[in-house]
Amino acid sequence: MNSLETSFRTKPYFRSNKRGNLIILSGPSGVGKTTLREGLQKRIPDLRFSVSWTTRPQRPGEIMGQDYRFVSKKQFEEKMKADGFLEWARVHNEYYGTPKAPILRWMGKGEDVLLDIDIQGAKQVKKQLPESIGIIILPPSKKELQKRLIHRQTEPPSKIRIRLKNAETEIGSKGRFDYAVTNQEIRSAVDDLETIIKAARLRVKK
Amino acid sequence: MNSLETSFRTKPYFRSNKRGNLIILSGPSGVGKTTLREGLQKRIPDLRFSVSWTTRPQRPGEIMGQDYRFVSKKQFEEKMKADGFLEWARVHNEYYGTPKAPILRWMGKGEDVLLDIDIQGAKQVKKQLPESIGIIILPPSKKELQKRLIHRQTEPPSKIRIRLKNAETEIGSKGRFDYAVTNQEIRSAVDDLETIIKAARLRVKK
Numbered sequence A, B: 001m002n003s004l005e006t007s008f009r010t011k012p013y014f015r016s017n018k019r020g021n022l023i024i025l026s027g028p029s030g031v032g033k034t035t036l037r038e039g040l041q042k043r044i045p046d047l048r049f050s051v052s053w054t055t056r057p058q059r060p061g062e063i064m065g066q067d068y069r070f071v072s073k074k075q076f077e078e079k080m081k082a083d084g085f086l087e088w089a090r091v092h093n094e095y096y097g098t099p100k101a102p103i104l105r106w107m108g109k110g111e112d113v114l115l116d117i118d119i120q121g122a123k124q125v126k127k128q129l130p131e132s133i134g135i136i137i138l139p140p141s142k143k144e145l146q147k148r149l150i151h152r153q154t155e156p157p158s159k160i161r162i163r164l165k166n167a168e169t170e171i172g173s174k175g176r177f178d179y180a181v182t183n184q185e186i187r188s189a190v191d192d193l194e195t196i197i198k199a200a201r202l203r204v205k206k
Helices: A033-043 A073-081 A100-108 A119-128 A142-152 A157-171 A186-200 B033-043 B073-081 B100-108 B119-128 B142-152 B157-171 B186-200
Strands: A022-026 A085-091 A094-099 A113-116 A133-138 A179-182 B022-026 B085-091 B094-099 B113-116 B133-138 B179-182
Touching (some): A022 A033, A033 A186, A073 A085, A073 A094, A085 A100, A085 A119, A094 A100, A100 A113, A133 A186, A186 B186, B022 B119, B022 B186, B033 B113, B033 B186, B073 B085, B085 B100, B085 B119, B094 B100, B113 B119, B119 B133, B133 B186, B142 B157, B179 B186
Parallel strands (some): A022 A113, A022 A133, B022 B113, B022 B133
Antiparallel strands (some): A085 A094
């Protein structure tokens, strides 16, 4: 062993960052957020997904603990009082919330966590954890979003009109997000999401 | 055409950002920066590459306007006085500088620009244009960097020792960069660089 070899330690310069990334996926209703989220989870299986809590009734086809964790109002309010949510909201007399503990635990172990929440919730989380990565999913155009909402045929025109008005406001807050992905074509939009998360894993943590 | 269709314009929500990204590729001597940069340019051919100016003599094999723009001291100093450099430095009595005009022109046209500069220059550019994307290339380990510098056989051990000391200091400024890419294997490091630039193209400009 010469003097050159002994004068430098073999410690790696760069090891994967200890703390995981929090990735917030958001966007207006009807934009195809759930489809993209599921596509992304297939591409990056080690991504932790945070399931929201809600007091609204379980709908046919929904799976407890996968789509939502369905809880009573009492359970929800107790968790609220214990500061157990990263963000929560009351919509049409029902609660929706993002539980804090599992997210912080996963991030602490260096695991990346994915949130699928609405624009209001996304803003709240970003305010609380500014280092989180906010992604807004956008429709290719207003026309296209309208078409998608009409084709769903789950709501009357009056409700669709409200949803479109909301979408317009929500998209107006694009500047609060770090990334914008246009859902023109599912596969290409999932590619974009995968790219963002892979890049996040290369970021230097401050 | 019904009332729903007329009430929304067809303007796209999101068009590609007008202003291009400035990507700063940096890293210690011997880390393989040039090889990675060339690999990246093949992957993303529309990436503009900013050629540095220098007053040092052209070496055999170097191409004017590709490796460097070789200029006289007078030419360099005139450009300096005209505030024509984004950053410049004097090393061993020779000048090196990054010309400002082409970079700002390309960015203004929405084109992404790649800089391949040393750590000191990278810090200066980042200070002037904080929205630029700083990437530091790291060796897998200090041991490995040492091996690479010795295998080059272009310099005596005493010089290698200085280079390694400098590398250690330079790597210590990792926190000034946005991304860190470890050059363990060329192909995978180029993948990482490609990912960072593709993600940058999805960023919401503030």
